Amino acid sequence: MRPVDEHLAAILAAVRPLDPVELDLDEALGAVAAEDVAAPVALPPFDNSAMDGYAVRAADVAGAREDDPVLLPVAADVPAGDTAPRRLAPGQVTRIMTGAPLPAGADAVVPVEWTDGGTGTVAIRRPAPPGNAIRRAGEDVRPGDVVLPAGTVLGPAQLGILAGAGRRAVLARPAPRVVVLSTGAELVEPGTPLGHGQIWESNGVTLVAAVRQAGGRAERRRAVRDDPAEFLATLNGLLGTADAVITSGGISMGAYEPVKEALASLGTVWFGKVAMQPGMPQGFGLLGDRRVPIFTLPGNPVSSYVSFVLYVRPALALMRGLPAGPPATVPARAAAALRSPAGKRSFLRGVLSGVDGADGADGAGGEARVTPVHGQGSHQLAALAAANALIVVPEDVTEVPAGAVVEVIPL
Numbered sequence: 001m002r003p004v005d006e007h008l009a010a011i012l013a014a015v016r017p018l019d020p021v022e023l024d025l026d027e028a029l030g031a032v033a034a035e036d037v038a039a040p041v042a043l044p045p046f047d048n049s050a051m052d053g054y055a056v057r058a059a060d061v062a063g064a065r066e067d068d069p070v071l072l073p074v075a076a077d078v079p080a081g082d083t084a085p086r087r088l089a090p091g092q093v094t095r096i097m098t099g100a101p102l103p104a105g106a107d108a109v110v111p112v113e114w115t116d117g118g119t120g121t122v123a124i125r126r127p128a129p130p131g132n133a134i135r136r137a138g139e140d141v142r143p144g145d146v147v148l149p150a151g152t153v154l155g156p157a158q159l160g161i162l163a164g165a166g167r168r169a170v171l172a173r174p175a176p177r178v179v180v181l182s183t184g185a186e187l188v189e190p191g192t193p194l195g196h197g198q199i200w201e202s203n204g205v206t207l208v209a210a211v212r213q214a215g216g217r218a219e220r221r222r223a224v225r226d227d228p229a230e231f232l233a234t235l236n237g238l239l240g241t242a243d244a245v246i247t248s249g250g251i252s253m254g255a256y257e258p259v260k261e262a263l264a265s266l267g268t269v270w271f272g273k274v275a276m277q278p279g280m281p282q283g284f285g286l287l288g289d290r291r292v293p294i295f296t297l298p299g300n301p302v303s304s305y306v307s308f309v310l311y312v313r314p315a316l317a318l319m320r321g322l323p324a325g326p327p328a329t330v331p332a333r334a335a336a337a338l339r340s341p342a343g344k345r346s347f348l349r350g351v352l353s354g355v356d357g358a359d360g361a362d363g364a365g366g367e368a369r370v371t372p373v374h375g376q377g378s379h380q381l382a383a384l385a386a387a388n389a390l391i392v393v394p395e396d397v398t399e400v401p402a403g404a405v406v407e408v409i410p411l
């Protein structure tokens with residue numbers, strides 16, 4: 001049997017980062033920047049007011065008191081967006097709004113709350129020190145500063161700074177387009193009636209959601225029946241556009257294994273057993289001229305999801321141009337004894353608590369604990385849904401006593 005780490009290494013060695021493309025910011029959420037983006041100008045581009053109030057010369061209002069206000073004429077009104085070049089004469093003020101350019105000669109802003117709000121003449125009741133409520137040009141970014149390095153995932157704030165630095169588009173690796181195919185004559189669409197011997201197709205729904213959570217775009221196809229020719233025809237139709245294909249089912253030792261039957265003859269897809277539980281039967285390879293990666297995951301629902309976490313998620317990270325490796329683990333104390341088959345790495349489903357974010361608690365001060373859920377069968381989807389972590393038991397360990405520290409993959 002192939003070791004878990006060897007299987008992941010083979011996948012990561014075969015998969016390539018997607019080519020960067022110029023993406024409009026409206027389409028770039030979740031993409032990964034493939035260029036260093038520098039600001040063409042300072043940000044803010046000009047000195048401006050941080051408050052609604054009056055631009056003044058600080059010296060003119062130094063003597064202002066609550067009971068003895070300074071009265072000054074209001075020479076002009078400067079709203080945000082004002083483009084006129086302005087200069088403030090000594091002994092005058094201009095009304096100014098937040099974000100409006102500071103007139104030359106002004107060196108402080110008096111908030112409207114410190115005044116009577118006058119429009120012809122204003123009574124100022126408090127002094128403003130030089131620099132008060134002024135946002136200086138370049139305070140956020142200097143011209144030429146890199147505001148976003150290559151390799152950054154584009155979230156809302158990152159798209160915001162690109163727009164704020166004047167960019168309409170960015171060179172980025174797009175979200176991989178992944179098609180999820182399930183096989184099995186027993187599968188019927190959720191929401192339709194169930195006959196004897198049938199089950200509702202669930203792997204496709206899980207895997208599509210998992211792809212999206214991993215930063216990909218995913219499309220679920222209706223399950224194909226156990227016919228290799230039909231499977232191959234469906235697959236061929238995808239190879240021009242998909243960046244990756246995930247299948248579930250049809251790869252084990254049964255009489256009807258359409259995925260394995262269809263792909264084995266191509267010679268570019270490896271099928272075999274990986275030393276893990278669940279998820280022992282696995283397949284991976286590259287298809288067509290575009291060398292599209294295909295992950296043929298086992299059909300049991302828990303097995304396919306665990307396989308996704310271990311192999312597909314790191315591969316998608318690599319395709320996005322992000323660091324890729326085995327899932328991160330955290331140590332936790334096992335709340336109950338654990339069993340694992342000799343020679344296989346087990347990924348038992350558990351509930352992790354006492355870790356930031358794992359259970360909604362802040363975990364401060366507490367020690368992480370993990371409790372295996374009831375129902376460790378690879379068909380027990382409800383037990384998987386009740387878990388928030390995978391407990392890793394190494395290949396050479398068959399029993400873990402309650403209270404021992406184990407490594408855990410938060411889901």
Ligand SMILES: Nc1nc2c(c(=O)[nH]1)N[C@H]1C(S)=C(S)[C@@H](COP(=O)(O)OP(=O)(O)OC[C@H]3O[C@@H](n4cnc5c(N)ncnc54)[C@H](O)[C@@H]3O)O[C@H]1N2
Nearest residue numbers: 182184201202203204249250251252253280298299300303
């Ligand atoms: N003689 C052997 N039998 C099996 C072995 C073995 O080594 N020797 N391995 C077992 C293990 S471990 C697994 S895992 C499964 C993997 O089988 P396949 O990948 O071929 O999957 P199927 O047989 O098509 O389905 C397995 C199971 O999962 C259900 N399933 C499949 N697709 C879906 C779906 N989209 N949604 C929900 N449920 C799905 C399917 O109905 C079966 O119950 O093989 C073991 N057998």
Ligand code: MOO
Nearest residue numbers: 278279280303378
């Ligand atoms: O690989 Mo299977 O997952 O043990 O049911």
